[in-house]
Amino acid sequence: MTRYLLRRLLGVAGILLAVCAITFSIFYLLPNDPAAAACGKTCSAERLAEVRTAMGLDRSVPSQFAAYLTGIFAGRDYGSGAGTLHCAFPCLGYSYEYSMPVWSLLADRLPVSFSLAVGAALLWLVLGLGAGVTSALRKGSLTDRSLMVASVATASLPVYFTSVMLIWGVVRGAGLLPYPAYTAFTDDPLSWASNLLLPWLALALLYAAMYARQSRNSMIETMAEPYIRTARAKGLPARTVTVKHGMRAGMTPILTIFGMDLGGLLAGAVITESIFGLPGVGRLFYDALVRSDQPVILGVTLLAAFFIVAANLLVDVLYAYVDPRVRY
Amino acid sequence: MNRRTHAALAAAIAATLTLGLGACNTKATDTKDGAAGSTKAPGAASGTIVGGTPVRGGTLTVLSNQDFAHLDPARNWTMPNMDFGIRLLYRTLVTFKAEPGAAGSELVPDLATDLGRPSDGGRTWTFTLKEGVKYEDGSPVKAADVKYNVERSFAPDLTGGPDYAAQYLDGTEGYKGPLTGQHLASVETPDERTIVFRLKRPVAEFSYTATLPTFSPVPQAQEKGAQYDLRPFSSGPYKIETYDRGKQLTLVRNTNWDQATDSVRKAYPDRIVFVQGLKGGQVDDRLIASEGADASAVEWPMMRPESAAKVLPKADVKSRLVAEMTGCTEMLYLNNAKAPFDDPKVREAMMYAVDKDAQVTSFGGPALTDIATSFLPPALTNGVRADPLRIAPVGDPAKAKELLAAAGKSDLKVSLTVSTGDKTRGEALQQSLAKAGIQVTINTADPSVYYDTIGDTKNAPDLSVTGWCPDYPSGATFLPFVFDGRTIKEKGNQGNYSQFRDQATMDRMDEIARMPDVKEANAAWLQLDQDLMKKSPAVPMLWQRRPLLVGTNVAGAFGHPVWTGMFDFATIGLKDPAKGQG
DSSP: OHHHHHHHHHHHHHHHHHHHHHHHHHHTTSSOOHHHHHHOTTOOHHHHHHHHHHTTTTSOHHHHHHHHHHHHHHOEEESOGGGOEEEOSSOOOEETTTTEEHHHHHHHHHHHHHHHHHHHHHHHHHHHHHHHHHHHHTTTSHHHHHHHHHHHHHHHSOHHHHHHHHIIIIIIISOOSOOOOOOOTTTOHHHHHHHHHHHHHHHHHHHHHHHHHHHHHHHHHHHTSHHHHHHHHTTOOHHHIIIIIIIHHHTHHHHHHHHHHHHHHHTOOHHHHHHHTOOSHHHHHHHHHHTTOHHHHHHHHHHHHHHHHHHHHHHHHHHHHHOTTOOO | OBGGGGTTSOOOOOOOOOOOOOTTOEETTOOOSTTSOOOOOOSSBSSSOBSOSOBSOSEEEEEOSSOOSOOSTTTOOSTTHHHHIIIIIOOOSEEEOSOSGGGGGSEEESSBSSSOEEEGGGTEEEEEBOTTOBOTTSOBOOHHHHHHHHHHTTOTTSOSSOOHHHHHBSSOTTOOOTTTTOOOTTEEEEETTEEEEEBSSOOTTHHHHTTSGGGSOOOGGGOOGGGGGGSOOOOSSEEEEEEETTTEEEEEEOTTOOGGGOSSOOOOOSEEEEEOSOOHHHHHHHHHHTOGGGGGEEESSOOOGGGHHHHTTOHHHHTTEEEEEEEEEEEEEEOTTSTTTTSHHHHHHHHHHOOHHHHHHHTTOTTTEEEOSSSSOGGGTTTEEOOSSOOOTTOOHHHHHHHHHHTTOOSEEEEEEEEGGGHHHHHHHHHHHHTTTEEEEEEEEOHHHHHHHHTOGGGOOSEEEEEEOOSSSSGGGTHHHHHOGGGOOSSSOOSOTTOOOOHHHHHHHHHHHTOSOHHHHHHHHHHHHHHHHHHOSEEEEEEEEEEEEBOTTEESBOBOTTTTTOBOTTTOEESOGGGGOO
């Protein structure tokens, strides 16, 4: 297991390095010039050159990339003279738009995205797996057909549509909830939950529908396996057969997808956060795109890649515990 | 100041000076059919105060879809952020009156005791600071602090701010700001309350220049480089309590600000909370409903055109709509650097081909915007709508065809690049130009790269759409930025998107800049504007308004003509402070 973990961690580092290099390179193919954007409207050629030097953009691309990588582990300085700022580990660059280190911006926004992702994930797991397993166990029944029709319908609705409908119906129409505004869990847990309820629902409805269909298929396949028949034949209670033998194996593929989905969402749900006005990483990413804030775009991309590969790794490790057939 | 400064929205600014008027001009209040500007009554409050006089106290909330570009006074050069910074956080040597309409464009001393005293034929300007002006920590504001911030505007680490100091001050070549210990000799502070600016050339309107945030104080001891953006040290009526970028800014009273030293700012609310990151449509909806805390809120982004249908038919909601002129001119830029628009006849034909009424419709209708009949907005011409060509608002395709035929270009095919949000307007242009036989291919660019796309002079499209807003009420902050050929840059070109390079125009601009009399200079800018209309480097299309909703508990709200029609934060407040607590 240790050797497996070490090998995988090296792989994770390699993937992150590749993502970093590719994203970094892409910026130099784009038509926009961060120095010209920062310099302002009446920027002379001399002034532009000074700004480019101040931003470190006068150096070669490999040199800038090396400085960026070094900064992640050892930190680096931005600015000059009395205005020097030390960007400490893990220095993911400096946003000239926000006048802040990228990591500070991400750390500030992560609790919002984390709250959104985890709450929504719990909701879609309960709804999705509940519907999927129920359907599988009552295959062909009216309940099965109704649930699957409902899941197809829900999965067909894009999240921006569901979000807007929820706001129109629940906030503007019925007036049951105020417009969402993020409150930290530590400040007021009740307000935290009530503000996030609609974004959770919007995301959960989309994912639950997909999870219902996936888990139904997986459970139907698993429940048809010979070892399930054996378990039943030896007189095990139906509940034990379903939960211990059926679900444990049937949920393995779901775990894989769940890891990827949750990993991706932790680094921000761009559409949901933007529609509900939640100041998470997704909204930060959207604003960075609009403002061509390349250091932030790079930082969020790296963070997203990190969460996805880390979640993947975690899922692979969890396999060993969920599925007794898997051993490393 | 171009549209980039408005985060891909529209435009802004304005003001008034007494000018000599040309023969073809019409007053803003005139309504004429046909040739002159079809001035339609605004659909909402313009030049009036909404909500009456505020009562001191309570919390005013500002609902926004965006964060500030910069609050550091050396870097704050975007509208309406300048309004927010200058009215609430820092004072400048001179400022504008806090009054709606034309009176708002009049200068009053702020940190200084007067509007500045010119000498040496306008090459030297001296200001004396008032006594008793303090920072948030109770320390006195000194002349050296104003000098220090002027110097900061040169630092390459502190980008984005007004560059008028670099344009006007003497001996600034190679100067890179004070962060590395270098100082400017052309700004002198003989004592703690006197500051003297020595200029390269006479600048008659330097009092106006001194309204910019560059001319506010920053004590050297508070220097934090680029980080100063996050927490400017207050000399205004409020100071920053918390600022979570992209989320929320909370201002509380600066107890060391003394009303007796400030004739402009009233500082009615106890707190101002600026909520960021909301969706524009939701901001409109919340203010239309005006429920709970939203009754004590105002909106920062312009009301969206699609919300007009929910506002204008309802008298109670419409009465809470402020819609001051932005002072910006929205233009169709013609690429003068290549065929077919290198031909003046073809450019003149474009003046006749564009249906400006269709542009008004695509931009939310006459309640939210007016057609433009010249480049300089009425804010710079004492409300006068110069109309030298006297073309009908719907255009004159027959005349355009005639001009094109005379130029031997009857079958034109041109490209138009618009931002994705402006596609409807692009299509309206496409249809109107088709009537004159001009075939337009529309390319859309994402707002994040739009200005880079049209600012890449080698690959610039034939046509592009954007606007320009002056920094203060003077033609000097408009025409040279938009039509001076010497400002054209190969990449990142801004302002002169037409790439118009006309020696006579440039010579005249230099002559006007040297004029020692402001009144004479402004009359000359107005005449140059009319001359430029005949040379047709671009087609002026719209003079926009800034529609902004306020909650039912908001008082003292009006759009300030200088700051693109944004609320004057110097005087806004609440009717009932008890309803705006929190």
